[in-house]
Amino acid sequence: MKNTMPLDLSDSVVQRLCSLYDSYGYTKYKMSKFEEYDLYSKNKDFLIADEVITFNDGGRLLALKPDVTLSIIKNCETFSSFCQKLYYNEKVYRPSGETHSFREITQTGLECIGEIDLYTLCEVLSLAAKSLSSVSDDYVIDVGHVGILDRAFVACGIEGGLREKLTALIGEKNLHELRGICVSSGVSEADIERVSLFITEHGRADDVLPVFERAFPGDSDAFDELRYALTFANSESGKERLSVDFSVIASAGYYNGAVFKGYVRGCADAALSGGQYGNLVKRMGKDADALGFAVYVDEIVKSSSKPKEYDADAVILYDGGTDIEKLKKETEKYRQKYGRVLVERSIPEAFRAKETVDLRTNGGAK
Amino acid sequence: MKEYINIALPKGRLGEKVYGMLESAGYECPSIREENRKLIFENEEKGVRYFWVKPSDVAIYVERGAADIGIAGKDILAEYSPDVFELLDLKTGVCRMAVAAKKDFRDDRERPLRVATKFTNCATRFYASKGREIDIIHLNGSIELAPILGLSDVIVDIVETGKTLRENDLCVVETLFPISARLIANKSSFRFKSGEIETLVSSLGKVIEAKEETK
Numbered sequence: 001m002k003n004t005m006p007l008d009l010s011d012s013v014v015q016r017l018c019s020l021y022d023s024y025g026y027t028k029y030k031m032s033k034f035e036e037y038d039l040y041s042k043n044k045d046f047l048i049a050d051e052v053i054t055f056n057d058g059g060r061l062l063a064l065k066p067d068v069t070l071s072i073i074k075n076c077e078t079f080s081s082f083c084q085k086l087y088y089n090e091k092v093y094r095p096s097g098e099t100h101s102f103r104e105i106t107q108t109g110l111e112c113i114g115e116i117d118l119y120t121l122c123e124v125l126s127l128a129a130k131s132l133s134s135v136s137d138d139y140v141i142d143v144g145h146v147g148i149l150d151r152a153f154v155a156c157g158i159e160g161g162l163r164e165k166l167t168a169l170i171g172e173k174n175l176h177e178l179r180g181i182c183v184s185s186g187v188s189e190a191d192i193e194r195v196s197l198f199i200t201e202h203g204r205a206d207d208v209l210p211v212f213e214r215a216f217p218g219d220s221d222a223f224d225e226l227r228y229a230l231t232f233a234n235s236e237s238g239k240e241r242l243s244v245d246f247s248v249i250a251s252a253g254y255y256n257g258a259v260f261k262g263y264v265r266g267c268a269d270a271a272l273s274g275g276q277y278g279n280l281v282k283r284m285g286k287d288a289d290a291l292g293f294a295v296y297v298d299e300i301v302k303s304s305s306k307p308k309e310y311d312a313d314a315v316i317l318y319d320g321g322t323d324i325e326k327l328k329k330e331t332e333k334y335r336q337k338y339g340r341v342l343v344e345r346s347i348p349e350a351f352r353a354k355e356t357v358d359l360r361t362n363g364g365a366k
Numbered sequence: 367m368k369e370y371i372n373i374a375l376p377k378g379r380l381g382e383k384v385y386g387m388l389e390s391a392g393y394e395c396p397s398i399r400e401e402n403r404k405l406i407f408e409n410e411e412k413g414v415r416y417f418w419v420k421p422s423d424v425a426i427y428v429e430r431g432a433a434d435i436g437i438a439g440k441d442i443l444a445e446y447s448p449d450v451f452e453l454l455d456l457k458t459g460v461c462r463m464a465v466a467a468k469k470d471f472r473d474d475r476e477r478p479l480r481v482a483t484k485f486t487n488c489a490t491r492f493y494a495s496k497g498r499e500i501d502i503i504h505l506n507g508s509i510e511l512a513p514i515l516g517l518s519d520v521i522v523d524i525v526e527t528g529k530t531l532r533e534n535d536l537c538v539v540e541t542l543f544p545i546s547a548r549l550i551a552n553k554s555s556f557r558f559k560s561g562e563i564e565t566l567v568s569s570l571g572k573v574i575e576a577k578e579e580t581k
Contacts, residue, residue: 140557173556176455202560247451247553263554268431269449270553 009301010106014089016134017108017295021087024127026110029086031071037061039070045253046070046280051095053102064093069292072111073281078288083114109274111292116276118225120291121258125233128262128272128293129241135300138265141272142202142245143230146255148212148222149198149246155216156191170198171250202245205230209244226258254280260293267303271296313338315353319345321361330357371414371562372555374428374436376421380459380547384437385416387456387577391569413562425450425550434555435563440545441524445485451556453567454549457574461526463488463542468513469535471520482512483522492522492542510534 018028037054040063044050053064065071068090076084087110095102110127112120125143132139149170153163162185169178175196182192194215201208205227213223230242248261257276264271274293281290314334318327327343334341334357342353373388375381385398395409395416407416419427424436425448435453441463443452463485473479475498482503483489493500503518510530512518524545525531525538549567556563 138558142557173451173453173551175453177452263557265554265558266431268429268552268554 009304010297013135013295013297013300014106014108017131017297018087018089020127020130020134021110024085024123026085026087029072029076029088029111031065031068031075031088031090033064033091034062035065035071035074037063039063039074040066043070043280043284049095051100051102053093065090066092066094068092068107068109068294069111069277069280070284073113073284073286073290076113078114078286081115083112083116083120086111086113106297107294108297109292109294111290113281113286113290114288116257116278116289116291118228121225121229121276122232124274124291124293125229125242125258125260126236128260128274129233129237131293131295132241132262132264132272133237135271135304136264139241139262139271141233141242141260141262142248143226143242143258143260144244144246144249145222145226145258146249146275147257148216148219148226149249151219151222152195152198152212152216155218156187156195158185158187158191158195166195167249171247173199173247175199198246202247203243204240205242205244229258254283256289257291262293262295264300264303267299269296269299271300310352310354312342312351312353313340314342314355314357315347315351316341316343316357317346317360318343319360319362322359327359330359369413369559369562370408371435371559371566372433373414373416374419374424374433375416376424376437376439376547377418378421380421380439381418381437383458384456384547387458387570387573388414388566391566391573393566393569428550428552431552431554433552434559435549435551435566437547438550440543440548441485441488443548443550444543445487447487448550449553451551451553452548453551453563454571454574456547456549456570457578459545459547461524461545463522463545464525464538465492465520465522465540465542466510466513466525466531466536467520467539469537471513471539473519479520480518481520481522482509482518484509485522488542489522510536 037052040047040052047066049066052066054061068088072086076086089108092105092107093102094105112124128141132141149167153159158166165181166178178196178199179192182195197212197215201211209223209227213220233242234240249259254277255275256278259275261270262272272293272295276289276291278289281288316327316330316334331341331343338354375385393412393414395407395412395414398407398416405417421439422442424438425442425446427433428436428450429448437456439459478499478501480501480503481489482505484505486502486504489502503512505512509521509523512521513536514534520539522542528538531537549570551563
């Protein structure tokens, strides 16, 4: 983890991400804090949590945004053969998993809405890698592909509810239950072996994709495209940070192509999540495809910021008898030496400073 | 610097049994067998660090990344749905989540079914999938008492041998799902320590297979 970041990381991380997206010509998309509740009630399965903060505004039921992507799809115009490239930095409001109390979460990310071609996929994966590279020296991005998984299910004659269950088990890397459900559903042993690859095979594209290609020979275009996009983004990021791992597809309802998650060492949760979500755009009545990702700035900040060791670098104590000119001079001296200097008449016992300079004439007696 | 795999073990008989399996798999840590009040045990050579936690907390330690891997019962995983990988069925601590009721129980579908349980999410999901309206009564212990005293119609609880149920004139009505101990992993840790974790999973898998064969 880079340790050059200032104590208050959030703003500096956001600034770096926004400059990055700006340099690729993405347009900043600013939106209102509120949105019609109807948008979320119709697309509940897209949201991370069911609960939304709502209020009545003169008869209209509004919600504090729990998500950014839905608002962007709803409000943005789509053009044929033009891909809208947008980025955002917004606050969203979601309940925490454990206590269910709402939290304000900083979410920064980008969306491409329109025609998604191979170059767009390459660019977005590169930007995902560069986003994490701007906050950490040690990160990985795992990429799966819903299209490949869907076609593999079809090839194995797996459909409906079973497909959903198996997708969830692939998301858990739960090989034992996947085998159990396949056996009880009558899937052949050969097809169980093929579907199991989506759990057992993960890693470098050049190592993993040939295994899938041998198992599913009819889907070579999709494998070629995925291999190309990963090679492109890896070369852009300097190191081999992007790998194949289908466990990132925990649910596939609104995705139709690549799905990816980024992890930063030391951060317990995913720091970045994205994918090609054309199915959602079409469900919302727009004839377009879409690809984007969100960076969970709060998760990154939470994992990289350490508790403050000191309340201030230096404290200068004074009283009524202290010469103000001398106080000013000393303050300047220590500010240049340390940076954070607090001038006070007295400090609480628990207050911690690297250095305390006592300019009180009575030695602190009250 | 050597990277350790941090392993959260559930305190109690199950944890001790699973530690024995890890020991057989080559991940021993002799200090863990010593009589003392230490909470963390390391074996630098093997690259493992063990700590004992309350069984219901294992998934939290793993999900939050304080432990890279841990051993949790399927009952806890099904109830709390932590965002973790479930890498291995250890085939130990075997029991089942079941609906039990008094022997003369008859489901009156004209009124909501009163269900007493510690596992409210499991019970809610189960009855929602059947379209049955229920009234959940959350209890923390002695669940079997609820139908006997008329507090509930049925209970949803873990059943191992069924002895407690039989001794209280209760019986299993339906089984929700089988339970056993599972090896879980933090999704982020898995990405950064995949080699070490997968080697451990493979070694432990062989120990389980060998044990199953001798049964």
